[in-house]
Amino acid sequence: MAYFIGQILPYITVTVFVLGVLWRLWRWAAARIVHDITLSPFPQTKGEVLGIYLREIILFRNLFKFDLPLWVGAWPMHMALFGVLGGHVVGIYFLGKQFVYLGASEELSKHLSELLGTVMGTIFLAGLLYLLYRRAAIDRVRQVSNPSDYLMILLLIAIVSVGDFMRFFPAYGIEYEPVREWFYTLATFQPAAIPDNPFFILHILLVQVLIMIFPFSKLMHLFGMFGMRWIVNRVQREPAPGLPNVDVAAARAKGIGLPQAGAGDAA
Amino acid sequence: MPEYKGLKIPARATDEEMRKIHIEPVPDEQKVDKAIQYLDEIRKKFRSFVLAMESCVKCGACAENCHTYLGTRDPNNIPTMRAELMRKIYRRYFTPEGRWFGKLVGAQDLDLDTIMQWYSYFYQCNECRRCGHVCPFGIDTCEVTMIGRQILHWLGIVPKLHASVGASMERTGNHTGLTKAAIVDTLEFLSEEIRDEFGVEVTFPVDKEGADILYVPSSADFLLNPYTLMGAGMFFTYIGANWTISSHMTEAGNFGLLFDQQHTMRHLFTRLLHTAQQLGVKKIVWGECGHGWRAWKMYLKGMADLPLRWEITHIHNEVAYYIETNQLKLDPYKIGRPVTLHDPCNYVRACNLAETLRKVIRACVADFREMYPNREDNFCCGGGSAILFDDPEMYQLRIKFSAKKAEQVRATGVGKDGNGILCAPCSICKAQLYPMVEEHELGVEVKGLIDLVGMALVWR
Helix, strand or coil, X not given: CHHHHHHHHHHHHHHHHHHHHHHHHHHHHHCECCXXXXXXXXXXXXXXXXXXXXXXXXXXHHHHHHXXXXXXXXXXXXXXXXXXXXXXXXXXXXXXXXXXXXCCCHHHHHXXXXXXXXXXXXXXXXXXXXXXXXXXXXXXXXXXXXXXXXXXXXXXXXXXXXXXXXXXXHHHCCCHHHHHHHHHHHHCCCCCCCCCCHHHHHHHHHHXXXXXXXXXXXXXXXXXXXXXXXXXXXXXXXXXXXXXXXXXXXXXXXCCCCCCCCCCCCC | CCEECCEECCCECCHHHHHHCCCCCCCHHHHHHHHHHHHHHHHCCEHHHHHHHHCCCCCCCCHHXXXXXHHHCCHHHCHHHHHHHHHXXXXXXXXXXXXXXXXXXXXXCCCHHHHHHHHHHHXXXXXXXXXXXXXXXXXXXXXXXXXXXXXXXXXXXXXXXXXXXXXXXXXXXXXXXXXXXXXXXXXXXXXXXXXXXXXXXXXXXXXXXXXXXXXXXCCHHHHCCHHHHHHHHHHHHHCXXXXXXXXXXXXXXXXXXXXXXXXXXXXXHHHHHHHHHXXXXXXXXXXXXXXXXXXXXXXXXXXXCCCCCCEEEEHHHHHHHHHHCCCCCECCCCCCCCXXXXXXXXXXXXXXXXXXXXXXXXXXXXXXXXXXXXXXXXXXXXXXXXXXXXXXXXXXXXHHHCHHHHHHHHHHCCCCCXXXXXXXXXXXXXXXXHHHHXXXXXXXXXXXXXXXXXXXXCCC
């Protein structure tokens, strides 16, 4: 089983993910932007368009403005997610010594790395639990939910819980080195055995399930939001106002529209 | 009262009426297959639709931001649920997860009941795009509504109201079936009204060849909103423009946008270009109509099949320009009543008119009060996309859809003394709000924006 999860499944996972995402993106790209459905007020420069993208991606400004209780869960959850993803890549690659480049000692760097990971992982889990509660407890959100919406969030909770567990109980956790070693063998197509830690293996299995589901789930919103904003946020310029052959001053001097003196219009 | 298994549905066009708008209604036993075929064709064409189908996360942020849900608390009026009526079918037939894990992801086989649900709920959507505006991803549920209505149209399911307007567009070039005689007659009458009320001489040139400007009013202005037409006439006369109204193309709206964005919408587009060509005008100026302005401003350029020879601007843009350049003399104290502004959805979320409206209204009235939320955050009047149905049950829905608007108007306090003005510069908003301000007892009179311009003009 560990052989399958650690040495065969990763290749299947990556293949499904890459082909699945490409297939979906291709389907989107094959359909056209038929009508101009830009949302106004229209941005006047590419810079303003970029501003809209950034405020939505970084701040989730629409949620903040129009559904604050959702923002309270969604924004920290996503920020923690970015932090956790970045932390995994950097922490494992540098073996926790990334902060040495910022002037910390190796010891301090490892501590910082672990502290950041723990904090992010906790926020991530708290955010997910909040969103799960919201989905189940608020009528209008429950009404719009399908079973897959709950399963997706439960899967994420499971992944994060196992990860956090390994953080909080280092005795059951795993060091950076063996993980990096194992990834290295995977990347060079000479897969070695996965480090023998049941929690780590479970973590890796669940993550692979998530990655395989990704192209066939609502997680595609990661790409979809760019696709949709590409359609509705565009530079638009107004045609120049001003009417042909119109001279208001001359018209007013002539008194156009005023009853002509002596025209006999007593009414 | 038309009803289908407890669903609220507007009266349907008969088969004969559908044939008048070139549609042979699909027999019931073939509807499902045909609908899937049409959906398949459309999903391959419209990216906005595919993205709405595939990237919604069901966060529910749209729910409390949709006035139809706020007014009815019907879950199917939550924008993402409205889209789900289509999405569950889309998933079932066009995605692997829907084919193999249907139950899990909420996919469902298409049947006649679902088609009738489309008919009920896509005609309870005002296509106001507030959901698209508030969605964190910008998913525009209006696109789903429009495509739902397009498929229903091809199946032969269209409200009587929309089908009869479609037929009338083809017959006369306007929604209300005005003939040239009726147009000339009404305009002469309006000239007299202007003379009596404002003491100025305004003539409305009809079909004048060699005119510089073609003004395209909403045909509803002839029947329901005379002051809008009078205001436009006074504006053009005041600035000494060489302008005309065409009897061949007397419609600022375009119901094609609302139920058939292909044949019906294109028909009126072609008609305009033909008319402008014949009259030899230099510029086309659009009258007060929300959905219409969206169609002509945003859709015409993509459907005209040629680079447009004529610039088309909205009369509000032109009035604002002459105000900004100090060429119009307006006396804001002529209208001594408190005024609030309803921002028509299509103007502020699709056509960039929010600030223009304010430039004009501030110059025309002294006591202007904003309602909240306003501009692109504004709520729809509840009549958007012409769901102005009169059958009793649908009329009750219109009252519910306008509840949010009533609340906003009340909060401004303009109707406190019963002499307020609710400026709603869009034909459909006006048609919806005339009865709704009575239903909600708001103490306001509904007026257009050009109405106010006409009233505030200083001639001497």
